[in-house]
Amino acid sequence: MPGKPIQDPFPDHAHDHDRCVKEAFDRAEKLFKQNGLRLTDLRRSVLEIIWQSHRPIGAYDILDRLKDGGRRAAPMTVYRTLDFLMENQLVHRLTSQNAYIGCDHPEESHRGQFLICRTCGVVGELSDARIITAIKETAATTGFSVEAPVVEVTGLCRDCVELDGAGRGHA
Amino acid sequence: MPGKPIQDPFPDHAHDHDRCVKEAFDRAEKLFKQNGLRLTDLRRSVLEIIWQSHRPIGAYDILDRLKDGGRRAAPMTVYRTLDFLMENQLVHRLTSQNAYIGCDHPEESHRGQFLICRTCGVVGELSDARIITAIKETAATTGFSVEAPVVEVTGLCRDCVELDGAGRGHA
DNA sequence: GCTTGAATTGATATATTATAACATTCTAGA
DNA sequence: TCTAGAATGTTATAATATATCAATTCAAGC
Numbered sequence: 116m117p118g119k120p121i122q123d124p125f126p127d128h129a130h131d132h133d134r135c136v137k138e139a140f141d142r143a144e145k146l147f148k149q150n151g152l153r154l155t156d157l158r159r160s161v162l163e164i165i166w167q168s169h170r171p172i173g174a175y176d177i178l179d180r181l182k183d184g185g186r187r188a189a190p191m192t193v194y195r196t197l198d199f200l201m202e203n204q205l206v207h208r209l210t211s212q213n214a215y216i217g218c219d220h221p222e223e224s225h226r227g228q229f230l231i232c233r234t235c236g237v238v239g240e241l242s243d244a245r246i247i248t249a250i251k252e253t254a255a256t257t258g259f260s261v262e263a264p265v266v267e268v269t270g271l272c273r274d275c276v277e278l279d280g281a282g283r284g285h286a
Numbered sequence: 287m288p289g290k291p292i293q294d295p296f297p298d299h300a301h302d303h304d305r306c307v308k309e310a311f312d313r314a315e316k317l318f319k320q321n322g323l324r325l326t327d328l329r330r331s332v333l334e335i336i337w338q339s340h341r342p343i344g345a346y347d348i349l350d351r352l353k354d355g356g357r358r359a360a361p362m363t364v365y366r367t368l369d370f371l372m373e374n375q376l377v378h379r380l381t382s383q384n385a386y387i388g389c390d391h392p393e394e395s396h397r398g399q400f401l402i403c404r405t406c407g408v409v410g411e412l413s414d415a416r417i418i419t420a421i422k423e424t425a426a427t428t429g430f431s432v433e434a435p436v437v438e439v440t441g442l443c444r445d446c447v448e449l450d451g452a453g454r455g456h457a
Numbered sequence: 458g459c460t461t462g463a464a465t466t467g468a469t470a471t472a473t474t475a476t477a478a479c480a481t482t483c484t485a486g487a
Numbered sequence: 488t489c490t491a492g493a494a495t496g497t498t499a500t501a502a503t504a505t506a507t508c509a510a511t512t513c514a515a516g517c
Contacts (some may be wrong), residue, residue, distance in 0.1 A: 123428055124428060125428040125429070125430060127368075137295075142459095153313075153464080153513080153514095155464070155465070155512095157465085159482095173502085173503080174503070174504075175502070175503070176500095185466090186401075187466095187467075187471085188403065188467090189467070189468065189469080189506085190503085190504070191466090191467085191468085191472095191504090191505075191506090192466070192467075193312060194503095194504065194505075195465085196466095205307055206392040210381050210382045210438075211381045211436050212435075213502080213503060213504095216410025223407065228421075228424075230430045231427070231431060232423055232430075235327075235395055239428060239430065241424060243420070243424045245420045245423075245424065246407045246420045246421055246424060248416070249416045249417045249419075249420040249441055249453075250399075250480095251412045251413070251417075253399075253412055253416065253417060254401055254412075254439060255424075256467080257294055257296040257401070257444060258296070258408060258443065258444025258447060259296060259401045259403075259410065259441055259442070259443050259444060260441045260442045260445075260447050261439055261441040262404065262441040262442065263439070263440045263441070264437070264438075264439045265382050265436065265437070265438040265439065265440075266421065266435070266436070266437055267347055267381075267436040268421055268425060268430075268432050268434070268436065269356065269434045269435075270430055270431045270433040271430070271431045271436070272427065272429065272430055273428060273430060274429075276429060276430075276431050276446075280487080287459085314477080324493080326483095326492075326494070326495085328494085328495070329494095331503075344473085344474080345473095345474070345475075346473070346474070358495095358496075359473085359495095359496090360496075360497065360498080361476085361500095362475090362476080362477090362495090362496085362497080363476070364496085365474090365475065365496070366478075366495080367495095370494095384474060384475095384503095398510095411495095
């Protein structure tokens with residue numbers, strides 16, 4: 116069994132998730148400092164909730180967890196915070212899931228392409244030039260100029276393929 | 287100015303839309319006959335409403351038009367009918383728009399890739415093997431097995447690019 | 458420290474999209 | 488004609504998202 120490559124976009128079921136979270140916060144803090152943004156308690160909490168797993172989470176689930184954490188909150192609270200985090204590329208919205216996922220490279224402006232495991236729910240983000248090129252060139256044959264490609268792919272992740280889609284929970 | 291190629295997936299702003307509608311119905315009738323499905327008044331009406339333009343239409347807008355047409359209807363009526371039409375590939379759902387669009391090749395089981403013009407709202411459907419291949423192969427590098435790729439691309443269509451995004455209404 | 462304006466958050470209401478559950482009607486075939 | 492299954496009607500509600508205005512907090516300059 117080969118280990119997970121360094122640059123593998125898809126989190127292994129047995130990876131060190133605490134490290135993911137720590138790195139996500141480090142990146143966020145750096146980004147906020149650089150851009151003069153405020154990393155408020157609310158934003159920090161929402162980001163933390165989103166990074167509790169590699170599964171997309173819905174706005175109302177985020178809301179519930181905020182309340183569990185003792186914070187007064189309404190839907191607007193969550194949506195506003197999500198909008199802010201998305202503007203700064205710390206979070207992406209998966210339109211096919213009505214749910215939100217953390218992004219591990221907020222520095223670069225991008226939309227990303229997402230692999231969503233049907234069984235375990237884990238999401239991996241790609242940034243593949245070949246996919247984008249194929250879309251742009253195909254679109255161009257009909258004169259269409261691409262601005263915002265949405266690519267969200269459901270299927271089975273490496274680990275769930277091995278389990279033949281039996282599935283099991285994990286971070 | 288070159289004319290629109292025969293197989294162009296993107297409808298020209300000045301195309302003969304009556305012909306689109308007629309052909310859509312011909313295809314639907316053929317499909318229903320072949321598969322022993324019932325092309326009821328309701329299904330026919332919904333299909334007709336959807337084909338009134340090449341722009342995606344929301345379920346509640348369909349509902350309104352059904353009512354305008356003198357039909358009693360509730361949201362369920364529309365959603366059930368949409369589900370049926372989607373099962374039979376006569377209609378696709380655009381997840382990024384929460385809206386529905388007619389499909390001109392229901393014979394083949396497929397998901398399609400969509401070009402959505404930000405300005406005029408018109409949608410063109412692609413079936414490009416290269417895009418799918420790029421997605422599958424990239425996914426495979428991380429062991430991910432693709433089942434249902436969602437590709438929805440917003441941008442500017444040929445006509446709106448020429449107008450520099452000024453836009454104007456049409457079928 | 459104080460003031461002030463902008464950013465952030467709170468709070469209330471409502472819009473939009475979609476599904477659940479059960480009743481009734483229609484239709485094709487025995 | 489009868490009947491079973493398909494289709495539609497009906498009512499209620501869930502799930503997702505936005506609009507609006509008020510209150511609070513924060514950072515910068517005085």
